[in-house]
Amino acid sequence: MLTPALLRHAYDLRGRMGVDLEADDFRRMGLAFAARLRSHGRRRIAMGRDGRLTSEALARAFADGLVAGGMEVLDLGLAPSPQVYFAEKHMSADAAAVITASHNPAEWNGLKLVEHGRIVFGEALVELATQANGPLEQAPGGHRAPVDLREPYLAHLIHDEPPARPMRIGLESLHGAAGPLARELLERLGMEVIALRCEIDGRFPDGPPDPSRPENLAALRAAVMAHHLDLGLALDGDGDRLVALDGRGEIIEPDRLLVLLARAALEHEPGACVLMDVKGSHAAQRAIEHAGGRVRLVPSGHAHMREGLRQHGALLGGELSGHIFFADNGFDDGLDAAARLLRLLARQDASPTQLFDALPRAHATPEIQVPRPAGLHVEALLDGLAADLPAPGEALLRIDGLRLDSPEGFILVRASNTQPLLTLRIEGQDEAALARLKSRLIEAWPPSAPPLPHPL
Structure with missing residues (x-):
């Protein structure tokens, strides 16, 4: 039986098979979505x-x-999430659905739903799960037909516009659903590809397919350095996120990558809106504004970013987790972001590493993950921090957890929407400011809350 309370803040249905979810839950969700x-x-x-x-x-x-x-x-059968989103538009469908748990461990699974180009999430998803637990009516005329959209999807990604010059690329798919397609895409774009874990393996024998965790990119980093590659690209389990490495094997934070993509896009549409999630850095925000963009912060999560594109008429948007959205596409697609990035890099005289080096750097922690006990009252924790943390001249943002913005940087504390975790991020204008902000959070952190990692 589905538990709607677990979905209240989620962008999709997601849980451990045999513990949180059973196959019949998916059948009932199919009936409920059909009724909707x-x-x-x-x-x-x-x-x-x-x-x-x-x-x-x-x-x-x-x-x-x-x-x-x-x-x-x-x-579509086995397909990365963005290929299914593409199918909704390409085949004039009314909705789309993907069976996936994205970057979660192998024992997890889930369901992403889209209706008329908009993610079904939050209260709408709770309502759907509630209906799935009750009596459901059937209707005549239903049927299922296999479709093969491999070629139309690849053609959409290539845009009849191959990059101006070939490059040598390391590609890491972490055994996810996008591996074979991504490899073919890069090769058809004229790239020389060193492929790592591009074979689909749903056991994820090397761990969860999450490229936002640096330890998962160790093999790609080693390949980039050993083969003297121009850059490395990594995708997550369902292909909707992209992380890049430079020619030294160093990770290019996704908000810095957004700066590069936004600068190029703003040359054609100066003054356009660019979305960042609340984890994004001050340094990236200032760089986009300097390039003529209007930055708007939105809650973390692909559903919020996708909805924000529509609400704010944004040109593009990106999350620190690696989701990148373009208005002309309308959804997050790691393969599309990779193709656009390669076309952009190939037009420059400088090497990719030189271009990445010119991007602003933030003095920030990685995303810090703190296990969240089932009984923790997250809002009470955030309310306490909101009372104790701010100093004069500082601002609080409560659109997604708590973000304290200071002249020195920011502190972010929020609950993950996909795992039982608190996620924290701290940024300072320099290393000394970062250390001071860390100390402030440690001092304000209540003893009743789960312990912070040491060192922070």
Whole structure:
């Protein structure tokens, strides 16, 4: 049985198979989503799945529910999330669904839902899960048909515009669903590709497919250095996130990568809005504003960023986790971001590493993860910090957790939407300011809260 309370702040349904979720939950979610679509006069849905060992059976169960609910199901089979989002637009479907748990461990799985180009999340997802737990009506006329969109999707990514010069690229897919497609894309763009873990393996034998964790990029870093590559690119488990490494194997923080992409885009649309999530750095924000962009902060999470593109008419947006969105695409696509980045880099006289070196650097911690006990009252913790942390002249932002903005930098404390964690990030204008902000958070951190890592 689905537990709606666990979905209240989530962008998708996600949990451990056999513990939080069962196959029948997916069948019932299929029936409930079909009822929602029918009530809106919609019945055509594109769907796909990642390579997890449970995904094929769960996709079958979800599709059975959709078909029983009268839906026309366009089944892409094994496909990265952005290919399914592309299918919704390319095939004039009314909705899209992906069976995936993205970067979570192998024993997890989940469901991402889109209706008419908009993510179904938050209260809408809670309502859907509540309906799935109750009596559900069937409807006639449903059927399921396999579709192959590999070539149309690759053509969409290539844009008939290959990069001006070839480069030598390391590609890390962490055994995720995008590996084979990403390798083919880069090769068709004229790149020489050194591929690592681009074979799909739903066991994720080397750990969760999360490129935002530096330890998961050690093999890519070693390959870049050993083969003297121009850069490295890494994708997550369902292909909607991108992380880049320079020619020395150093990670280019995604908000710095956003600066590079935003500068190029703002040359054609000066004054346009650029979205950053609350984890993004002051340094990146100032650089985008200096390039003529108007920066707006939004809550972390692909659903908030995608919705923000529409609400604010933004040109592009990016998250520190590696989700990058372009308005002309409308959704997060790690493969599309990689292709655009390679075209941009190939037009420059400088090497990728020289271009990356010119980007602003932040004096910041990586994302710090603190286990969140089930009984922790996160809002009470944040309220206490909001009372104790601020000094005169500092501002609090409460759109996603708590962010304290200071002339010296910022402190961010928020609850993860995808895992039972608190996530923290601290940035200072220099190392001394960073140390002072760390000390302030340690002093304000209540003893009843889960302990902070040491050193912070």
